[in-house]
Amino acid sequence: xxxxxxxxxxxxxxxxxxxxxxxxxxxxxxxxxxxxxxxxxxxxxxxxxxxxxxxxxxxxxxxxxxxxxxxxxxxxxxxxxxxxxxxxxxxxxxxxxxxxxxxxxxxxxxxxxxxxxxxxxxxxxxxxxxxxxxxxxxxxxxxxxxxxxxxxxxxxxxxxxxxxxxxxxxxxxxxxxxxxxxxxxxxxxxxxxxxxxxxxxxxxxxxxxxxxxxxxxxxxxxxxxxxxxxxxxxxxxxxxxxxxxxxxxxxxx
Numbered sequence: 472x473x474x475x476x477x478x479x480x481x482x483x484x485x486x487x488x489x490x491x492x493x494x495x496x497x498x499x500x501x502x503x504x505x506x507x508x509x510x511x512x513x514x515x516x517x518x519x520x521x522x523x524x525x526x527x528x529x530x531x532x533x534x535x536x537x538x539x540x541x542x543x544x545x546x547x548x549x550x551x552x553x554x555x556x557x558x559x560x561x562x563x564x565x566x567x568x569x570x571x572x573x574x575x576x577x578x579x580x581x582x583x584x585x586x587x588x589x590x591x592x593x594x595x596x597x598x599x600x601x602x603x604x605x606x607x608x609x610x611x612x613x614x615x616x617x618x619x620x621x622x623x624x625x626x627x628x629x630x631x632x633x634x635x636x637x638x639x640x641x642x643x644x645x646x647x648x649x650x651x652x653x654x655x656x657x658x659x660x661x662x663x664x665x666x667x668x669x670x671x672x673x674x675x676x677x678x679x680x681x682x683x684x685x686x687x688x689x690x691x692x693x694x695x696x697x698x699x700x701x702x703x704x705x706x707x708x709x710x711x712x713x714x715x716x717x718x719x720x721x722x723x724x
Contacts, residue, residue: 514586528715560578578610582603621643
């Protein structure tokens with residue numbers, strides 16, 4: 472109980488800090504990182520607070536899990552820098568094991584970080600660097616019990632006729648019992664109508680020793696004149712029976 476109270480105090484403190492001194496900006500300039508496994512390279516406009524939230528259902532051989540929340544706050548410090556707070560989700564899990572089935576629920580770990588734009592322009596790719604650290608503030612069933620750093624390069628390139636390409640190359644450090652791993656994504660996106668877009672691509676997680684995950688994922692987004700975005704997304708792990716399906720919302724103020 473004390474750990475959960477401490478967790479909520481941390482969440483409220485970060486929200487309060489991010490809200491200080493924010494001026495109203497054009498929400499239409501906000502480019503969400505969701506949906507999908509990859510993050511976009513675009514920076515939240517200066518003095519804008521963007522928030523993204525969602526719900527996801529996950530299933531594999533042993534686990535069925537529902538995530539509610541997936542709350543990400545992004546604040547534009549300047550044209551080149553944003554601060555990020557991933558405030559975690561509430562999760563409910565059903566697990567099949569040798570000793571019998573089990574069910575539990577709780578909160579996931581939080582993470583804080585920054586995204587810095589390295590290259591931008593109308594004719595050149597948009598390239599940014601992302602640095603985050605996961606903090607062990609989640610429930611005992613879900614926490615990693617470690618501070619876990621992740622670094623990534625994020626690339627967006629507009630091609631022809633409403634087609635864009637997003638790619639991530641990231642590395643998560645192994646600490647404690649966690650195994651370090653690489654993440655690579657390659658995700659083409661395309662316009663369907665003026666306010667609707669879709670994407671479909673690949674995400675690979677490489678742990679070494681031939682222990683890898685290969686995901687095919689896709690989704691659709693619906694944009695509004697206010698700058699808000701709704702999304703639907705799904706993914707399938709090609710070498711097993713793992714899949715996820717989710718929906719979300721994003722907005723900038």
